[in-house]
Amino acid sequence: MCATSARAADTLCDPSTTNCRTQLLTLIQQEQVGIDVGFWFMQDSRYMTEIVKRFQAGVPVRVLIDPRANASYPGNDQMIAGFQSAGIPLRKRTASGILHWKMMLFAGQNTVEFGSANYSPDAFVPAADYTNYVAETVYVTDDPAVVNSFKTKFDDSWTDTSSFANYANVGALTRTYPTYPIDSSLNFPPAQDYAARAIGRYNAETLQLDAIMFRITDQRHTNAIINAHNRGVPVRLIIENDEYRDPNYMWDPWNVDRLYAAGVPLRWRGHAGENHEKLVLL
Structure with a gap:
């Protein structure tokens, strides 16, 4: 007989009513082999501690960071400084764009946490169940x-000398894991x-297209969703109120208005907090 290691059930945690931070802190506390972390910003010192x-x-421990987030997210610099002063190796993204990862990998537990939630105090835990929370996918x-x-992918970024540079406490740039195929x-x-991949899915959908989107700035998605609506596919879209009103992101209201004008059913957040989810259901 051949024995295989048991797998725990996958978890999609809902911070509208669940303390998703507890599970993540437990994974950190139980890790014995190695922790890899990549984030756009971190403000909750519980994780760093x-x-x-x-x-x-x-x-x-290895940490990938993007200090360009410091200007917009108070406290991120303190989290980076805490990792640095502890002697933890940090590398920073230097290429255009940003490091938008939100992930922690636990080598000994063969587990990864990722999704839309930044490591802020309010992203993983509701202030009030169902009425004041940040909608996320965790x-x-x-x-x-x-x-x-x-x-x-983490090893690829860690050893990348074109898009990343050493920030602190880094020795030789070596890979930690075997190189695996990407799922x-x-x-x-x-x-x-x-976008190219998603649009192919939108174009192939015949039954239902539902989406929750924090911000829409790429009109390729909008065009394909309108096309799906026009060919008779039922579409429902939930958006974020504050992004629609944000003058720094005028492409979002432009795309939302086009969806509205095309007759796509739209709803937006009715609870306190924020709709930070990025989800497409086909």
Whole structure:
């Protein structure tokens, strides 16, 4: 008989009513082999504190950061400084665009957490169930194909000398994991064009297209969704109020208005907090 390691159920945590931070902190506290972290910004010191504790206990840690977030997200600089002063290796993105990852990988538990939620105090925990929360997708999985894909992509970024540079405490740039194939269900921009892939799915849909989108700035999505609506596919879209009113992102109201004018049913957030989800359901 052949025995296979048991897998825990995948978790899609809903911070409208669930404390998703507890699960993530537990994963950090239980890790014995290695932790890899990549984020756009971090403001909740609980994560930094627990990661530093594991590093001090001898668990290897690597962190990918983007200090360009400091100007817009107070406290991110303090989290980076905390990792740096603890001696944790940090590399920073230097290429155009931003490092928009929100992920933690736990090598000993063969588990990865990723999704739309930044590591802020309000993204993982509701202020009040169902009435004051940040709508997010927080996904935790030990699916080997997904975990191994993130291992390879993290190693790719860690050893990349074109788009990343050393920030602090970095020795030789070496890969930690074997190089695995990337699961075809995943998409890693900017190396892969998410819009091109998504539009192919929109164009093939015949039954129902539902989406929750924080911000819409690429008209390719809008065009394809309008086309789906025009050919009779039922479409429903939930958007974020504040993005529609934000003068810094005028492409969002332009795209939303086009969807409205085309007759696509639209709703927006009715609860306090924010709709930060990015979800398409086909």
